[in-house]
Amino acid sequence: MTSLSPAALALPHDELRAQFPSLSLQVNGHAALYADGPGGTQTPIGVMQAMSGYFSRDNANTGGPFATSQRTDQTIAAARREMARFLHAARPEEIVFGQNTTSLFFALGRALRRMWHEGDEIIVTSLDHDANVAPWTTAAEDARAVVRTWEFRRENCTLALEDLEAMLNERTRLVAMTHASNAVGTIPDVAGAVRLVRARAPHALVVIDAVHYTPHNPVDVQALDCDFLGCSAYKFCGPHLGILYGKYDHLDRLEAYKVRPSSKKPPGKWETGTQSFESIAGLSAALAYLAQLGGGGDDPRAAMQAVREYERSLTSAFLAGAAGVPGLTIYGLINAASIGQRTPTFGVTLAGWHARDLAAKLGEQGIFVWDGNFYAVDVVNRLGLEDAGGLVRIGFAHYNTLAEVDRVLGALTALAFRRP
Ligand SMILES: Cc1ncc(COP(=O)(O)O)c(C=O)c1O
The missing domain is CATH 3.40.640.10 (Type I PLP-dependent aspartate aminotransferase-like (Major domain))
Known part of the structure; x- marks a missing residue:
């Protein structure tokens, strides 16, 4: 499993995450893991x-x-x-x-x-x-x-x-x-x-x-x-x-x-x-x-370059680990060479699982992911996934850690062997 190395972000991850009150939420005894960012990210205290x-x-x-x-x-x-x-x-x-x-x-x-x-x-x-x-x-x-x-x-x-x-x-x-x-x-x-x-x-x-x-x-x-x-x-x-x-x-x-x-x-x-x-x-x-994330003064665009670099490490870790999860299909670009042409957002299916059931099972463990078509109606339709409930969307943001990527992969692997 991978280790935490947020090298490209100017702010240490524990300091960055401490700015988000919601990241300390517990669900059924598990730390909440927000992989739902594409539907809306969490909010730092400064915004509140x-x-x-x-x-x-x-x-x-x-x-x-x-x-x-x-x-x-x-x-x-x-x-x-x-x-x-x-x-x-x-x-x-x-x-x-x-x-x-x-x-x-x-x-x-x-x-x-x-x-x-x-x-x-x-x-x-x-x-x-x-x-x-x-x-x-x-x-x-x-x-x-x-x-x-x-x-x-x-x-x-x-x-x-x-x-x-x-x-x-x-x-x-x-x-x-x-x-x-x-x-x-x-x-x-x-x-x-x-x-x-x-x-x-x-x-x-x-x-x-x-x-x-x-x-x-x-x-x-x-x-x-x-x-x-x-x-x-x-x-x-x-x-x-x-x-x-x-x-x-x-x-x-x-x-x-x-x-x-x-x-x-x-x-x-x-x-x-x-x-x-x-x-x-x-x-x-x-x-x-x-802007704090880039270490380049107050320029939020420079910071977004750091965010991009950091998130690419999450993408690499997820793609590498996902290859070992039985029955997991990732739709879209999956080669290491195409990491620059994708965000850390993964539309997936797991064999034997309806998208809603899989999202709900992950949700019970405090892992928040979306399922369905996310209003990208033609994507799910063209991929022929409507009957399977669409996709499960695992979307990471800069406040997610490599340890969290590992936790998602571990949960998927366990569920791959426990089809409903
Ligand atoms: C790619 C994309 N476009 C547009 C929208 C719609 O944005 P809004 O909710 O601000 O109307 C969303 C919301 O999920 C989105 O993900």
Whole structure:
């Protein structure tokens, strides 16, 4: 079995984990093991304090001529700057806050469809969470545009660029793809896809769903050259809050659905109603928490490189150990050489076990994993796993340890010999 060596993280693991009250939970006499991060990560104490601090010191609506309202304005402006830095956006006005990624994508879809016409084409993928499918397919339906699906390759759950290339043309208006699959962990070549789109489909915009990618890797919207990108703070140790990045010119030019008195300029025109200011305060605290992990000062993007390196050691350990678990199938990339093209999220089945029963058995031992399709409906459907209850998803985050990976593997091995 492997030993704990979190070499790439600047903070020792016991110090890091001590910042998460929930990590000391006990279940049936077992220490809780959170392998459910792809559904939402745990929250460090600094985020909780920032949120309650907002309520005790700063609570007010925006734009007023008094102290608490001014502090709320400052809180939002600071979070917008920090989030722009985290995604490497060119300016803070390219960051839009909202309830969650799904809602922000639906709002964007309503705006985009005003520019689409009958016979225009949009492309979605079968590897995506439905939050990056339905907003565009419903908008396409309204505009009588044609929906085309970029199918993932079943043998390794990857998206091949040549398959996209064959679908791009002058009529393509949108390509929506994932930065990382929340079901099987695949990281497709997004930068390569954007280059192809620019070369072959001059009227197309590219939307990236980075909800699952962001907790595991640094994001760089300028290097990707994508038009829009969504992510959710509750997947990277923050509160329940969605973030939409858009190139400023697009956010400015597109017509958003909004109330009359609201700002006509981005980001205000995209932020409908009153925001969750306490969550925006919590977002800043989450970014400050992440920044500590890199040892490179206060830069959370540098920290995410350290997170990526550390998590690769978890991936290697899991893949190596999983090969010895009888009847365990991992869907997606499993070779040591492809570790850079996946997150530490594993969609698995265990022979003889329905996904829900296996997740429940692990849950009894304090090991938290999700089962089903996780809204990645086409992934489970294309893999033919609906009757088996879908996949069991074992998803590690930077606060997990190699000892925890070993514990999951040990539990799976024991259950492999104890079929229901
Ligand atoms: C890959 C991916 N995209 C989108 C979403 C939806 O995010 P939200 O809950 O912020 O709408 C999720 C949530 O699980 C996800 O994993």
